[in-house]
Amino acid sequence: MAVFASLSEAVAANLRDGDSVAMEGFTHLIPYAAGHEAIRQGRRDLTLIRMTPDILYDQLIGMGCARKLKFSWGGNPGVGSLHRMRDAVENGWPRALELEEHSHAAMANAYDAGAANLPFAALRGYVGADLPKVNPNIRTVTCPFTGEVLTAVPAIRPDVAIIHALKADRAGNVLIEGILGVQKEAVLAASRSIVTVEEVVDDFGPRSPNATILPSWTVTAIAVVPGGAFPSYAHGYYKRNNAFYLAWDAIARERDSFAAWMTENVLAKGPGDFAALAGLRSEGPRS
Template identity: 60%
Template sequence: MKEKIVSLQSLIQHYVQDGDTIAMEGFTHLIPFSAGHEIIRQNKKELTLIRMTPDLIYDQIIGMGLVKKLIFSWGGNPGVGSLYRLREAVEKGFPNPLQIEEHSHAAMACAYQAGASGLPFGILRGYTGTDLAKENPDYIKWINCPFTGERLAAIKAINPDVGIIHAQQADKKGNIKIWGITGVQKEVVYASKKVLVTVEEIVEELDDKQQGIVIPHWLVTGISAVQKGAHPSYAMGYYKRDNGFYKSWEDISKDFDRFSLWMKDNVL
């Protein structure tokens, strides 16, 4: 598409394909729920999802049977409990079997950074004394430092087909501004082949008085303005986290029929 700023429907329709590897990041803050819901509505299938902390939006996409693999470093409903759609997919293969590739937070950040830097792998000490390397031999290897001889873990770089984030603002040129907790959003943007951004608002010019991260327009594939696009997570300066919804998801997601009815009424 020639236009960079488009509707959410067009953004997902043109840039997300069946079978894509997708990273939707946001660390408790600015989680791109609206983009995830549009992926569900358009029934994008056979997806590989990547996220440091899969929470409710990934539970929803997995529960709808659209995911074949999850690459992650922690999965749960923050402060509440399990993700029951994720859990049932892993334990019972319902509604579809789910492959999992588990890492530590540090390793995921390292792999994103490697991908953003154009390197084939990242290096860390964090896997020493754990079984994660043994469980993921295709993605974690042991190497010796050429300077000290120290044994270190190498983790394969992450380069998603599509990186999706939510931010507070974009200007009309397509530059993006984020402030508050950012997690690994910047790394995902630089590591991904295509970058899709939903924002709370489009402004004439980004405010240089507010500290934050500015993502240049030339990195961004497409933008859509979606108010409350991160709800029920929060967007600093715009709205607070909906803690009540996170608590209610515990009961909604436990039963597949109740989950399906909720998705029909609220997403589909």
């Protein structure tokens, strides 16, 4: 059953140096507060997994937390490059970053395979593309029924999945609505999971019988962090702060400006600061 904990306790208990960790979120529900907690706790040698590493992974990479990145699209969407990721790849600063690069289709299939307890995913992928030449984890498998040669990639089975979600009930069941990304697959594929939520409610209330819910017994720890996805967004709570994504380009472009920003806005802050950033009331859940 999921344990309710402070974010600090949840990260300390479940994320260790050297772990593989998927902090997922497909634009929506990116777990910024939890990622910042990992930075404050000084986690090192992480293998970061995510389809769309954006600003949060730029921050983790720039702070030297990661030794490897497994991904399929790394950028600041609609804005440009991730400058800290590029500095690590092109110049080895603050440390070298190993890349394992896939396409979205392969990553999505690999999460699905992880959740399904399969060793690999099969897909029709990468036809005529160069990635299989540089990624030895892109291989082929022959269909035993038709003889068709398909692409095979290893299942994603992270040590830890970290996601943000909308709300939990008091029993620790977790509700996700809106753009789902691979939030559910990441949690079900991982050995342990940390979920931050906007609020805890007595009852989820009226909802579709097909609502996306992670039962309490699939989640390791839940921390209540209103605004915890800022500057990403939480459907029905606050919008994506596109102005911040635009502003990040200048902040991250130089090592000094990046370091100063991280010191002031991450190292010196805590989970309780997110509600105000997201434009929510800072005390307790919204009514």
